[in-house]
Amino acid sequence: MDIELIDLSDYKPNDKKYIKALRLMDRVKVDYITDRHISFTVKNEGEHNVIYFKEKPVEKWQCDCKWYALHSSPCSHIIAVNLAIKEKIIRL
Numbered sequence: 804m805d806i807e808l809i810d811l812s813d814y815k816p817n818d819k820k821y822i823k824a825l826r827l828m829d830r831v832k833v834d835y836i837t838d839r840h841i842s843f844t845v846k847n848e849g850e851h852n853v854i855y856f857k858e859k860p861v862e863k864w865q866c867d868c869k870w871y872a873l874h875s876s877p878c879s880h881i882i883a884v885n886l887a888i889k890e891k892i893i894r895l
């Protein structure tokens with residue numbers, strides 16, 4: 804499945820969310836893959852579920868965390884999954 808990664812160059816190295824994502828990227832695992840989406844888990848103190856929706860034109864990346872629900876922009880978990888894919892920590 805081709806994955807459209809978020810633009811990681813949007814984040815400055817001192818961005819709090821980005822720093823948290825760098826810590827979390829080793830904790831990303833692929834949960835399951837279907838034709839339409841990929842489900843990831845990010846385990847830290849708790850566990851969050853990040854889903855990539857292949858067919859959605861916008862908001863392809865969604866997370867079940869409160870921060871994402873309130874902001875509708877990539878949270879640290881979504882950034883962590885993108886980093887894990889980019890850095891080949893997980894393979895799809």
Ligand SMILES: [Zn+2]
Binds near residue numbers: 867879880
């Ligand atoms: Zn999240």
